[in-house]
Amino acid sequence: MINKINTLGGYFHEYQKSISNPEQFWAQQAEEFFWRNHWTQVTDWDFSTPKIQWFVDAKLNITENIFERNLYTHGDQPAIYWEPNDPQRPERVLTYRQLLAQVNQFANALKDEGIRKGDTVTIYMPMIPELAIAVLACARIGAIHSVVFAGFSANALQDRIKNSGSRIVLTADGGFRGHKTIPLKSIVDEALQGLDQVTTVVIFEHTQQPIDCHPERDISWHDFITGKSKDCTAEVMDSEDPLFIIYTSGSTGQPKGIVHSSGGYMVYSAYTFKNIFQYCNGDVYFCTADIGWITGHSYLIYGPLLNAAKVVMFEGVPNWPDPGRMWEIIEKYQVNQFYTAPTAIRSLLASGTEFLEDKDLSSLKVIGTVGEPINEDAWHWVHDHVGQNRCPIVDTWWQTETGGMMIAPLAGITPTKPSFATLPVPGIQPAVVDAEGNELSGNSVTGNLCIRYPWPGMARSIWGDHQRYKKTYFTPFAGYYFSGDGVRRDEDGYYRILGRVDDVINVSGHRLGTAEIENAINEHPLVNESAIVGYPHPIKGQGIYAFVVCPQTSTGGEEGVKQSIQRGVSKRIGAIAKPDLIQIVPGLPKTRSGKIMRRILRKIAEGDATDLGDTSTLLDEQVVQQIIDEALVPVKR
Numbered sequence: 001m002i003n004k005i006n007t008l009g010g011y012f013h014e015y016q017k018s019i020s021n022p023e024q025f026w027a028q029q030a031e032e033f034f035w036r037n038h039w040t041q042v043t044d045w046d047f048s049t050p051k052i053q054w055f056v057d058a059k060l061n062i063t064e065n066i067f068e069r070n071l072y073t074h075g076d077q078p079a080i081y082w083e084p085n086d087p088q089r090p091e092r093v094l095t096y097r098q099l100l101a102q103v104n105q106f107a108n109a110l111k112d113e114g115i116r117k118g119d120t121v122t123i124y125m126p127m128i129p130e131l132a133i134a135v136l137a138c139a140r141i142g143a144i145h146s147v148v149f150a151g152f153s154a155n156a157l158q159d160r161i162k163n164s165g166s167r168i169v170l171t172a173d174g175g176f177r178g179h180k181t182i183p184l185k186s187i188v189d190e191a192l193q194g195l196d197q198v199t200t201v202v203i204f205e206h207t208q209q210p211i212d213c214h215p216e217r218d219i220s221w222h223d224f225i226t227g228k229s230k231d232c233t234a235e236v237m238d239s240e241d242p243l244f245i246i247y248t249s250g251s252t253g254q255p256k257g258i259v260h261s262s263g264g265y266m267v268y269s270a271y272t273f274k275n276i277f278q279y280c281n282g283d284v285y286f287c288t289a290d291i292g293w294i295t296g297h298s299y300l301i302y303g304p305l306l307n308a309a310k311v312v313m314f315e316g317v318p319n320w321p322d323p324g325r326m327w328e329i330i331e332k333y334q335v336n337q338f339y340t341a342p343t344a345i346r347s348l349l350a351s352g353t354e355f356l357e358d359k360d361l362s363s364l365k366v367i368g369t370v371g372e373p374i375n376e377d378a379w380h381w382v383h384d385h386v387g388q389n390r391c392p393i394v395d396t397w398w399q400t401e402t403g404g405m406m407i408a409p410l411a412g413i414t415p416t417k418p419s420f421a422t423l424p425v426p427g428i429q430p431a432v433v434d435a436e437g438n439e440l441s442g443n444s445v446t447g448n449l450c451i452r453y454p455w456p457g458m459a460r461s462i463w464g465d466h467q468r469y470k471k472t473y474f475t476p477f478a479g480y481y482f483s484g485d486g487v488r489r490d491e492d493g494y495y496r497i498l499g500r501v502d503d504v505i506n507v508s509g510h511r512l513g514t515a516e517i518e519n520a521i522n523e524h525p526l527v528n529e530s531a532i533v534g535y536p537h538p539i540k541g542q543g544i545y546a547f548v549v550c551p552q553t554s555t556g557g558e559e560g561v562k563q564s565i566q567r568g569v570s571k572r573i574g575a576i577a578k579p580d581l582i583q584i585v586p587g588l589p590k591t592r593s594g595k596i597m598r599r600i601l602r603k604i605a606e607g608d609a610t611d612l613g614d615t616s617t618l619l620d621e622q623v624v625q626q627i628i629d630e631a632l633v634p635v636k637r
């Protein structure tokens with residue numbers, strides 16, 4: 001069994017062990033799994049290359065560890081309870097044995113299509129069981145899955161397909177989200193225009209909406225799997241073979257394909273799931289994240305299924321048909337652990353407790369949050385009303401790149417403080433580093449959040465660009481992994497995440513690069529240049545504030561331009577990246593060398609221009625005054 005900590009003393013003891021002898025600690029966790037070959041070395045690493053390896057030379061298949069390892073004890077237990085978007089439609093339940101049969105069948109279909117170990121497969125699907133089946137089928141045969149969130153636009157999807165080199169795309173005719181139907185297949189058609197790299201598109205019929213058919217390329221899911229065997233021997237993978245790629249935004253240009261490993265990722269996602277949520281055999285666990293994000297990979301699929309958990313997967317959105325939907329699901333499936341995002345809590349909080357009152361939430365034991373800091377109001381609301389003063393709130397800090405939770409309380413064990421992610425997970429060595437790269441020791445310090453020692457779940461590279469991996473994470477502070485976040489370690493040694501210190505913003509728990517949005521805006525024919533900053537937003541956490549230089553507006557006037565900018569961003573990236581505020585400005589504050597002084601724009605967007613800091617390098621003071629005068633938020637000065 002994976003070691004499960006159950007007291008605070010036990011946590012401190014394990015933590016000590018994990019840092020005084022990390023190799024022994026992780027080897028002990030890894031022993032639980034089924035390896036085709038044992039490792040010759042627990043880890044081999046060097047942050048300067050950078051090279052990171054865990055369970056060197058070991059062989060395994062992660063799906064054997066989900067299925068074969070658990071089948072005797074849990075084969076007939078539900079693996080997935082699927083709740084459809086529309087509560088009137090029937091739910092679906094798949095046991096471990098049934099899920100394996102479907103995974104195998106799809107895996108065989110992929111193999112017959114010529115997909116081999118090491119090939120990439122792009123998946124652009126709604127939140128239906130077939131998405132999980134597709135992911136696991138890739139893992140079964142050693143193909144590298146690249147799931148693209150089904151809210152991304154055709155352009156964004158095309159970028160990701162090109163970058164990953166996939167020649168196959170798995171999709172559905174459409175997806176339901178609240179009252180909306182998303183035409184996924186037609187978005188795929190648009191993404192594939194002029195891209196002959198993709199030879200096969202497999203379409204699951206879900207919404208039954210009409211779609212265009214390209215007979216030479218398209219095949220229905222049904223035809224794709226017909227006649228394929230439900231037995232499929234798992235491909236033997238090296239511990240360091242990539243399991244998947246997932247794209248995330250950085251502070252510059254194109255999104256990065258974060259590469260995760262097979263062996264280390266398996267151990268880390270399973271260990272953290274079990275310990276942080278204190279999952280017990282038979283518990284029902286509900287994660288609201290979409291599989292298109294890392295949370296869905298690590299804590300809807302891999303972590304829970306490796307622990308033979310019962311997982312609730314939900315197709316829809318929290319506030320449809322009404323803001324009581326989440327609570328209804330918790331009641332219906334008697335959910336024990338509920339993992340969600342602060343933004344969802346804030347949006348439900350706004351509808352009051354009326355939708356909670358008639359629901360029985362007594363099954364809940366643990367409430368987890370991820371993606372952004374949880375503010376104190378949301379913390380207390382969820383603690384008092386949803387958790388009924390009984391459930392620990394686990395505020396989990398981690399990132400796409402970390403593969404799993406890094407700083408988080410162990411539910412019911414670590415004493416919590418609102419808005420603190422609390423203490424590091426065993427095996428994780430956080431460091432608070434100042435601007436000069438010096439590690440700040442002791443408590444009550446603030447600085448850049450870095451990690452001093454590797455952990456099995458960490459990303460191994462950026463797909464096709466190892467240099468960028470080095471430059472982004474290992475160059476800013478030599479000898480450390482740099483997270484991009486600011487942090488405070490308080491007088492008790494508790495960590496409070498302060499948010500990004502780079503040009504990345506976090507909107508409703510979704511990470512967006514300011515440069516990516518600016519590029520999309522700058523494509524507009526009337527726009528000369530633009531700058532994006534985040535500003536405090538009551539529900540989204542951060543909203544997107546765009547300062548746009550646009551000397552002429554066409555016939556639609558300023559409003560017309562703003563709307564067409566919005567449409568442009570939606571088309572280029574997706575609706576999640578649309579600016580909340582667009583201010584047309586005469587120019588941007590720049591240094592004499594031409595660099596945009598975002599710091600000043602950030603202050604203005606935050607509504608406080610009382611102290612703009614050092615403005616001695618500013619080229620044109622006048623521009624700043626005018627931006628403040630015409631700001632779209634009240635600005636103190």
Ligand code: WT7
Nearest residue numbers: 370371372373395396397398399400497500511
């Ligand atoms: C960024 C990573 C990990 C899955 C979801 C987001 C922010 C994440 C917290 C938290 C404060 C948080 C950080 C981080 N973040 N969790 N509990 N408290 N901030 O993954 O898209 O890779 O974004 O989200 O700024 O760097 P992601």
